[in-house]
Amino acid sequence: MEQKTVTQMIKGNFSALSSGQKKVAEFLLEHLDEGSLLTAFQIGRKVGVSETTVIRLAYALGFSGYSEMQETIRREWLTHVQPGKSEGKPSSRDGFEENQLFHQIIEKESQVLNQLLNQLEIDQIWQVVDELHQSKQIFIAGFGSSYAAAYWLYYALKQMRENVVLSSPTGFLPEEICELDEQSTVIMFSYPRYRRESLKLANYANNQKATLIAITDRQLSPIGQLAQLTLTTEEHLESSHHSIASVIGLLEVIISGMNKRNTQNSHVRQKKLEQLYSEQNIFLE
Structure with a gap:
């Protein structure tokens, strides 16, 4: 053992x-x-x-x-x-290459994050921040593997404001989108392989004159072409690798911007939530 x-x-x-x-x-x-x-x-x-x-x-x-x-x-x-020299493991070339695999993955993630830093368009980030503050309602959608990032943003925004709705991983219901209008914002996460549901929702949002924000891998992705604001995480990166780390990094930037422009309403909401968390003893610490 x-x-x-x-x-x-x-x-x-x-x-x-x-x-x-x-x-x-x-x-x-x-x-x-x-x-x-x-x-x-x-x-x-x-x-x-x-x-x-x-x-x-x-x-x-x-x-x-x-x-x-x-x-x-x-x-x-x-x-x-001294990774690769742990007890009980042979110091063979195969073992060394296996250990190098993990270093290569981290290095690749670092390259993606550096690329994100270089391609950030600050003015566009602030436009997204202002849109999220001012919208009457926000509908967040991410289907398939994109759902994880959509849920992360949903949870963060629910701490800051009301009227935030999240799609399911497999699609959306008519009842969830029937009230979209020009005062609404739809945030769409869309990465290869692109899902047809994303295109349907994007077209509907535009028909209802809602503001469509795309978070995707390139400006000319199917959803990127339709959105009024398109934020990309891996534009010009010569790799087929799509990193959840870069998406969460971008969302951290957006949430930080919202905290910087924290309105009185979101401050009051956060205070109420903290009181509820305490009363219901939700967290361990």
């Missing part, structure tokens, strides 16, 4: 630890490098607990003492700084 890491041990036992032991455990998870080198006394002083509390954490996690826990921390830390 594969030996558990200190991280796994802490997670599995965290709820049973004392408050002081939890402080030490959180410190060790965030500072494996220091945990692999410092004495129990030094860690206790950094965290603000006694040396005894640090040693008792080792016992609570199933170690024979602090030295054994520190040795396990040291091995775990080394696997972080």
Whole structure:
């Protein structure tokens, strides 16, 4: 059986630890490098607990003492700084290439985010922000894989204003869109492979004179061509990869803009929501 890491041990036992032991455990998870080198006394002083509390954490996690826990921390830390040299795994070329796969994915995501930064049109972002503040109602649509980003925006906007509606992942109902008019905004997420439902909704929104905002991969995507405002996340990127990270990054920019122009109404709404969350004891922390 594969030996558990200190991280796994802490997670599995965290709820049973004392408050002081939890402080030490959180410190060790965030500072494996220091945990692999410092004495129990030094860690206790950094965290603000006694040396005894640090040693008792080792016992609570199933170690024979602090030295054994520190040795396990040291091995775990080394696997972080020297990926591909973890115990029990051959240091073969195939193993190295497999580990490199994850680095390549992160690098690709970084390229997409950098591209997003370079192509942002600030004036257009502010136009979207103002539209979302001023609209009578907002209908957010994302079908298939685009639904995840649509739901993220829906949840964020519901914290800030009323009259926000979300499509289902598979389509929309006539009852959901029958009241769209020139005071409404439709936000459409559309990425390859483009769904026919997106085109139907976009045409209906334009016929009702609603403002159509497209969040898509390129200006000339099927929905991008129809929208009054089109925000793209991967324009000019030479890749068939479509990143959810870039879409969420763009939405973070929009929400930050809305917070910057926070109206009194949204401030009052957020205050009411926080009161409800507290009364209903919804969150753990």
